[in-house]
Amino acid sequence: MSETIEKSIEKVKERSEPLFSPKNKRLITDPLNENNPITIQVLGICSALAITVQVKQAVFMGLSVLVVLMAGNFLISSLRNLIPSRIRIIVQLVVVATLVTLVDLVLKAFVPEVSEKLSVFVGLIITNCIIMGRFEAFAMANKKWPSVLDAVGNGLGYAVILVVVAVVREIFGSGKFWGYEIIGSVSEGTGAYAMGYMNNNLMILPPMALITVGVIIWIQRARNKNLLEG
Amino acid sequence: MAVNKEGQGYTFLFAAIMVIVTGASLAMVSLELKPDIKKNEADKKMMDILGSINVQDATRENAAALFSEYVKERMVLDVNGEVVSTMDGAVDPQNTIDPFNIDVQKEYKQKISKLVQAYKNDRKVLLEKVEAETIQYPLFRCEKDGKEYFVVPMVGTGLWGPIWGYVSLEKDMKTVFGASFDHKTETPGLGAEIKEEMFEGQFEGKSIYDPSNAYVSIDVVKGGAPDGDMSGVDAITGGTITSNGVDEMLYRTLAIYDVYFKKMRNNE
Numbered sequence: 001m002s003e004t005i006e007k008s009i010e011k012v013k014e015r016s017e018p019l020f021s022p023k024n025k026r027l028i029t030d031p032l033n034e035n036n037p038i039t040i041q042v043l044g045i046c047s048a049l050a051i052t053v054q055v056k057q058a059v060f061m062g063l064s065v066l067v068v069l070m071a072g073n074f075l076i077s078s079l080r081n082l083i084p085s086r087i088r089i090i091v092q093l094v095v096v097a098t099l100v101t102l103v104d105l106v107l108k109a110f111v112p113e114v115s116e117k118l119s120v121f122v123g124l125i126i127t128n129c130i131i132m133g134r135f136e137a138f139a140m141a142n143k144k145w146p147s148v149l150d151a152v153g154n155g156l157g158y159a160v161i162l163v164v165v166a167v168v169r170e171i172f173g174s175g176k177f178w179g180y181e182i183i184g185s186v187s188e189g190t191g192a193y194a195m196g197y198m199n200n201n202l203m204i205l206p207p208m209a210l211i212t213v214g215v216i217i218w219i220q221r222a223r224n225k226n227l228l229e230g
Numbered sequence: 231m232a233v234n235k236e237g238q239g240y241t242f243l244f245a246a247i248m249v250i251v252t253g254a255s256l257a258m259v260s261l262e263l264k265p266d267i268k269k270n271e272a273d274k275k276m277m278d279i280l281g282s283i284n285v286q287d288a289t290r291e292n293a294a295a296l297f298s299e300y301v302k303e304r305m306v307l308d309v310n311g312e313v314v315s316t317m318d319g320a321v322d323p324q325n326t327i328d329p330f331n332i333d334v335q336k337e338y339k340q341k342i343s344k345l346v347q348a349y350k351n352d353r354k355v356l357l358e359k360v361e362a363e364t365i366q367y368p369l370f371r372c373e374k375d376g377k378e379y380f381v382v383p384m385v386g387t388g389l390w391g392p393i394w395g396y397v398s399l400e401k402d403m404k405t406v407f408g409a410s411f412d413h414k415t416e417t418p419g420l421g422a423e424i425k426e427e428m429f430e431g432q433f434e435g436k437s438i439y440d441p442s443n444a445y446v447s448i449d450v451v452k453g454g455a456p457d458g459d460m461s462g463v464d465a466i467t468g469g470t471i472t473s474n475g476v477d478e479m480l481y482r483t484l485a486i487y488d489v490y491f492k493k494m495r496n497n498e
Binding site: 082083084085086087090091094095098101102105106108109110112113116119120 | 240241267
């Protein structure tokens with residue numbers, strides 16, 4: 001008897017919880033810093049290395065992952081009491097595959113040049129560990145609203161690192177930002193190039209993405225001592 | 231009524247409903263967006279064709295306009311070099327008999343690619359087998375700066391997947407004016423270099439016939455074509471299989487068009 005009363009009190013408590021309670025806020029802020037999917041959990045590294053040559057690609061990739069993660073977390077969370085536990089991984093896969101196919105079609109129809117550059121990597125969002133990880137670890141056990149917040153946090157945490165890496169690589173690798181030449185034209189030899197500056201071609205190659213991510217991890221750990229191990 | 235959520239019946243039911251719902255929604259969205267996607271693909275194709283006659287300032291916005299400006303006639307040839315149909319004016323993406331809309335990649339995949347796999351060691355036999363297939367061969371006649379060019383579309387197989395390209399010939403139907411290649415999944419930095427200027431640029435001025443006027447195609451030579459080779463270009467180091475794919479594609483495709491070219495030259 002007392003148990004049921006306690007439960008109903010808990011329910012009332014949960015219902016009256018404000019939309020952006022401190023607990024909910026942490027769902028967004030944690031993945032941006034202390035629990036970042038790329039720099040701390042080191043998930044989704046493959047796409048982070050492959051498509052961060054240009055900022056525009058990185059932004060669209062980040063957005064795609066964010067959209068897929070939000071919609072997926074919402075769907076999984078809504079269905080979490082209906083999904084038979086024996087096929088739950090399959091259900092999660094179907095949900096993410098469907099959403100990614102939708103995103104791919106939309107990109108193809110409305111931003112074809114970005115779609116061409118991202119090519120296979122949009123399809124590979126399906127195998128991005130962040131997404132399946134959030135479905136299984138969070139959305140299967142939480143309500144809709146916290147699940148969406150968790151998706152926003154993790155999606156942004158992923159996108160932010162992607163964009164930062166892409167900004168560094170595009171500026172130093174090809175002297176451009178969002179496709180615009182910001183320090184002069186290479187072909188015409190104006191601006192900084194007139195003074196003998198050269199683009200660092202190494203920045204365009206995949207290893208530099210890994211090194212850039214490494215530098216970000218270094219800076220982050222130097223600033224936040226909680227993250228240091230041992 | 232309590233439903234046993236772990237029972238087999240429920241699991242099957244859930245799976246069935248899930249598949250129907252996702253399948254239906256994907257089909258719907260795909261149908262809805264198909265015209266846009268088709269248009270984007272057509273624009274890309276126009277840009278590629280224009281790229282092969284060295285019109286470099288084509289973008290998605292002006293592709294259709296530039297295409298009708300430069301491409302004067304769109305033809306379909308059969309294997310005997312006869313013109314089956316011809317068309318000019320603006321491209322209608324809905325018109326299936328428009329030579330521009332012939333899906334050379336699809337025809338290659340359905341009819342030619344297995345022949346290429348089976349007879350890749352013997353070009354002559356392969357060519358005979360290809361000639362026995364009834365497929366359509368589109369040809370684009372272009373005019374740029376008062377000169378006439380012929381653009382030949384082609385499809386082949388690289389290391390990981392399809393490669394394709396457009397080769398433009400000058401009015402003499404011998405000399406290559408330009409080439410543009412593309413690929414789906416070749417290795418970045420190696421095979422994928424076929425779409426770069428350093429590879430495509432080599433084709434300009436090469437001849438698909440030897441000095442005695444016999445058809446030789448353009449050889450993509452591993453280790454580099456010798457100096458002064460009028461019908462050879464350098465292959466890509468580390469991209470041997472992709473380079474061989476380009477070589478094979480050029481030989482097989484141009485051999486078919488060669489019949490038409492010879493006829494046209496004899497008529498003049």
